Amino acid sequence: MSTTSPFPPIADYAFLSNCHTGALVAPDGSIDWLCVPAFDSPSAFGNLLDREAGSFRFGPFGINSPTARTYVPGTNVLTTTWHTPGGWLLVHDALTMGPRTGPDHVTPHTRPPADDDADHVLVRLVECLEGSVEVELRCEPAFDYGREPAKWTLVDKEGHVAEATGSGQTFRLSTDMSIGLEGSSARARHTLSVGEKAYCALSWAEEFAAPVDVDDAVERIDRTVRFWRRWLARARIPDHPLRHPLERAALTIKGLTYMPTGATVAALTTSLPETPGGERNWDYRYTWMRDTTFTLQALHFLNLDWEADEFMQFVADLEPDQDGGLQIMYGIDGRRDLTESTRDELSGYEGAKPVRLGNGAFNQRQNDVYGAVLDSLLLHTRRNQHLPRRLWPLVKSQAEGALATWREPDQGIWEARGAPQHYVSSKLMEWVALDRAAKIAAIREDLELEKTWSEAAEEIRADILAHGVSDRGVLRQHYDTDALDASTLLAAIFGFLPGTDERLKNTVDAIATELTEHGFVLRYVTGETDDGLTGKEGTFLICSFWLVSALSVVGEREQATDLLERLLRIASPLGLYAEEFEVDRSRHLGNFPQAFSHLALIEAAARIILADRLEELSL
Known part of the structure; x- marks a missing residue:
């Protein structure tokens, strides 16, 4: 600075x-x-x-x-x-x-x-x-x-x-x-x-x-x-060295929750720059459907079932698109129109312009939305031993949306403003959508839908493994490149491949060694990705937390613990996280505090704590 x-x-x-x-x-x-x-x-x-x-x-x-x-x-x-x-x-x-x-x-x-x-x-x-x-x-x-x-x-x-x-x-x-x-x-x-x-x-x-x-x-x-x-x-936070950062993350997520509707904003702010002085400035004061599953995972892990139910009821209230799918984001009051504008008279944080209000990505096609919603619905159903009647139509509409779109290109999880591509993470999340829909159908004893959705999930899995893996056995960013993308770490987090699978191990290792700066993970290499923008960005904190989780899944427990400890050391003086961390200047970038970063911290810490508890039981 x-x-x-x-x-x-x-x-x-x-x-x-x-x-x-x-x-x-x-x-x-x-x-x-x-x-x-x-x-x-x-x-x-x-x-x-x-x-x-x-x-x-x-x-x-x-x-x-x-x-x-x-x-x-x-x-x-x-x-x-x-x-x-x-x-x-x-x-x-x-x-x-x-x-x-x-x-x-x-x-x-x-x-x-x-x-x-x-x-x-x-x-x-x-x-x-x-x-x-x-x-x-x-x-x-x-x-x-x-x-x-x-x-x-x-x-x-x-x-x-x-x-x-x-x-x-x-x-x-x-x-x-x-x-x-x-x-x-x-x-x-x-x-x-x-x-x-x-x-x-x-x-x-x-x-x-x-x-x-x-x-x-x-x-x-x-x-x-x-x-x-x-x-x-009310939160269940284990007596563990990670207790304090978990408490601060939980308080931050609750603080970013809009109590009147149960929605959670992605961050408190708009237009804090991802690139110093650059144009990667976005309004994050909205609710992303992508966050649903990570929010539900975190809330249920912490035993905060009331907040989890409030959030799911908010999702159930949302107005879908004409095809039954959900937008990638909504206003905290459920509104659909988040048309983007700029305030050019404002200087921007340290000269980073433009300052944006609204978010133009709200009407993008992002096929990962179906998986995020359905994974959270399955989590919610298993936790409550009950799927509310008003949520079953949402299960069917999201599964049908995944069935109809999984072969289509989209903008990907990072909302790239370049040409649509067959992003592996989007295909992966559509596999999640149909895999979870099949499991919910099984709970409802709807055997016909369980069979239809399960078979479709297997077809998507086969397509990803046929087209989304490079010659060296690593998951690609999209089907037409061998570039790496941190979003493929979701293959570990969502159980797409078992922790013993060589392709998953290869992917985790490649990201840990080739897509990092001083050990912190980039979303992708900006020069290799058509995201429609200029300038370099910092390492993405959520991706580094995802790497902690993925390392845990593939059995690299010591490496996972070391990375989590490094991430905890770069928290703000008050224990908070923005969206990115600029390694060269050791500072936080992007909107603040960032819900996704804290949700990923909770998920990563949960895996470390679980491994520690299992080791204690085996002694």
Whole structure:
């Protein structure tokens, strides 16, 4: 990272969530990303993508480098410790959670509401630990991704409450400090002595409900701590050295879940670059069907069956295409149209342009979708010993879609914007689709469909082994190349070939030795792949976690453990992962935090833990 860049490293951001939206907090205490009221709403604080697109800082005046930042253990509540010339300060930041008091009219639910839900309030609390510290509040929203600076008005005579309005949005800032309005900014300064506290809160709740005083602010944060800890207590996380990274990954996945519908966003952000200064910038605030099976695997491994069921009900509610298939992605409210546009007036993170809103890949043909959906349906059915009646039509439509399309080329798992190809991973996932559909049919004792789908699965397997394996016995990227692709590691994860098969071993070995940079895995070699884009990209973290899993499957346990330990060492200071890791400069790239990276971590860690437990039993 250049010392002259005004943008903090991606991995230095802290992630807050209320399971409706999320915020990123920079090391200097500034909220640099927050979309309200939902993950995919326009940003009100967008400094992440342009240093004039809105920020909200609450911390010591004149000091920008904190002493320590950590999550309250077992939560998504952030604490930051500051050492100033005059003393020591502690800051708590939380998107608060509280008991549900009635219907949520801000972000209405389609799933059964839980006992606790989002307050729709960001609460920030400071406490002077020693000496005296001057505290600064500086709130400068810029609505609609920075297009419209806030118009502020004071609400009360004492000057402790003000409202910001712009682009059809309004939220309320309340604090026990005295607010001054300066153009598009609301500011306050106050000196705290040892033992004293101050707070501020930003509310977009109904009637702008917010803390009424500092004690109320403390209680809301404490309540949020209790919410996250109670939720985590439901998870089954083994007593193992991998327990802590599993807990953080679980909290991150829950934090990326949109509670009203059960959907999970792929990441909190849009347009954080995969290539520094380049054009590989995408909007990830949507739900990919590809993630379904990895989400279900992770949630069921962690014993989080309620979340798994919510997610499956979201999938069941989705409107299919005319042929009965599902799009590759949907909005978190289930909407189909994710038309892509750009905001050319924004600088982009470190000059990476364009900044994109929406995702043009939503209407691509990607034949791997059928397998992802059906594998998750089989997981769900086996876990619950029951397939809900409303899900059986989805099984049939996805199986029929796989039957109709498996011979066709597509854009592949990586959504390449080049010419369609016969990607091996797509064929593989269509084998998964029909193999899993046959198993579900067997559970329903539909012997005719079981036979039809099972035979089709075997036909696909034979086609892949005939056309998708190179002369040296390695799975190809697609039928017309010998190039490697990390997505073929899915052959190990989904049981396409047994761990003893030489072709699988050859593939895993080739990817580990030829498709890596310093041991971390690339998706593919960009110069060998027509993805319709320019520029080099970093190593993909999910692919490195997939390699951990694949190495475990083929019996390379020591190598798998070593790679997982390396991956854990490159986590962000707060234990989070973006999409990519740029090895040369040891930094995270791409949207952040990335659900797929954390899901793959859970899957890889589960395999390591299982192997360790089996070894213990054999002693």
